[in-house]
Amino acid sequence: MKYTPFYRELADVLVGVDRLKRSLSRLLWALRLTERLTREYSMKAAKCFSAEEARYIRREYYGRLASVLREVDEEFKLLNEAGGLLSKLPDIDPEKPTIVVAAPPNVGKSTLVRRVSTAEPEIASYPFTTKNLILGHIEVRKGVIVQIMDTPGLLDRPLSERNRIELQAITALKHVASVIIFMIDPTHHAGYPLKYQLRVLKEITDSFSDVPIVVAINKVDIAKPEDIEKAREEIAKMGLEFPLFEISAARGDGVDKLMKEVLRLILGST
């Protein structure tokens, strides 16, 4: 895992970068002190006259080492805990472009990520949500790999309802998102009214102002034509001119066209 703004942001939410820095500097202090004690006591040991005296010096040396280590016990615990949390983060390569798939729950994010991934996607936890995140890879051509991830629990409801920690976890995504695919379910199967879905879209648009957004109306295999038409109209009313696609993530219809545009946005002409 590389140390990048994305991970820095997340490390800050999870453990606190200041706390980590303080712990590390205390450990450095402990390290210097043990080195000094080691020098001091080896000099003493070299000068002693009897085995008994040497044993005494050794005991004193161990005693002092132990007390230094006790002083930094909390630091060891903290770093251990931080290591555990950080190692669970998804392994996103900051050098590779990343497509972030956003939508309310059950709209079809995971289905889309699975469909377009070249290999079996990796399932990772994201400590801010109870749901797993799916990270896939698309080999556009030999040696050109693009990452695609869904964002359960993150970009799936209005940002205004978020607490500080969730917002920071979302902010972290800004460091990695090259393009966002926002999916919409025009049927009433996912349980979210169109208005609500478009509110989430609007907030993501405002918040990720530097990231291009492509909108995909999903489930066209089961959606009524009038529902699709309604979704198109409402999206048009937002006046934001998103590239708009109709797809079925489950069946594959329209997915190639969508991905062609997304990859064009990321890589230029492909």
Ligand SMILES: Nc1nc2c(ncn2[C@@H]2O[C@H](COP(=O)(O)OP(=O)(O)O)[C@@H](O)[C@H]2O)c(=O)[nH]1
């Ligand atoms: N009919 C139909 N069902 C879909 C489509 N895409 C996803 N689904 C179904 O919708 C449900 C939620 O999909 P999922 O990918 O888990 O949604 P997520 O919560 O956004 O990741 C699942 O039962 C999928 O099989 C689609 O294009 N057509």
Ligand SMILES: [Mg+2]
């Ligand atoms: Mg999912």
